[in-house]
Amino acid sequence: MTREDKSAAIAELKEDLSNSPFFYLTDSSTLTVAKINKLRRLCFEKNIKIKVAKNTMIQKALEDAPESKGYQALFDSLKGPTTIMISSNPKAPALLIEEFRKTEARPLLKAAYIDSAVFVGDEQLAILTKLKTKDEMVGEIIGLLQSPARRLAAQITATGSKLAGIVKALEERGS
Numbered sequence: 001m002t003r004e005d006k007s008a009a010i011a012e013l014k015e016d017l018s019n020s021p022f023f024y025l026t027d028s029s030t031l032t033v034a035k036i037n038k039l040r041r042l043c044f045e046k047n048i049k050i051k052v053a054k055n056t057m058i059q060k061a062l063e064d065a066p067e068s069k070g071y072q073a074l075f076d077s078l079k080g081p082t083t084i085m086i087s088s089n090p091k092a093p094a095l096l097i098e099e100f101r102k103t104e105a106r107p108l109l110k111a112a113y114i115d116s117a118v119f120v121g122d123e124q125l126a127i128l129t130k131l132k133t134k135d136e137m138v139g140e141i142i143g144l145l146q147s148p149a150r151r152l153a154a155q156i157t158a159t160g161s162k163l164a165g166i167v168k169a170l171e172e173r174g175s
Helices: 003-018 033-046 054-064 070-079 094-100 120-130 134-174
Strands: 022-028 049-052 082-085 108-114 118-120
Touching: 003 049, 003 054, 003 082, 022 094, 033 049, 033 094, 033 118, 054 070, 070 108, 070 118, 082 094, 094 120, 108 120, 118 120
Parallel strands: none
Antiparallel strands: 022 082, 022 108, 049 082, 108 118
């Protein structure tokens, strides 16, 4: 690989990683070609971009980012073979890894970058699968906001029918 090719690959990686607030660093070594192809197919179906890159190139792509991004915490995870999973959904790669590992031993989670939070180690996979997406959070908030209004409406409706029953009973007594 020439110097220009390396620079182009680093620039492409930098663009991919900076445009996504969610990416996972995994180890998919020891998987056969057929199993890697199956993993790639699953990633494609779930709209997850998957790339294999050299650790030095990944680190160079992340080094130029502002320190506030917190990429430095990922550098210790860049040892051994690394596969990058990039997604617009923070938990989609975690769910895919969990699903894939029902039949395979890998990929192992090295680290995950979720909106400036870094999760290091395979034991973090369970936490990542339980993350709520933005849409799920918005839905929960709307549900919580609507809950008091629903209860109030139910009380008003119930009170109105009770009053109607009382008025009807009084009317029947009077006649």
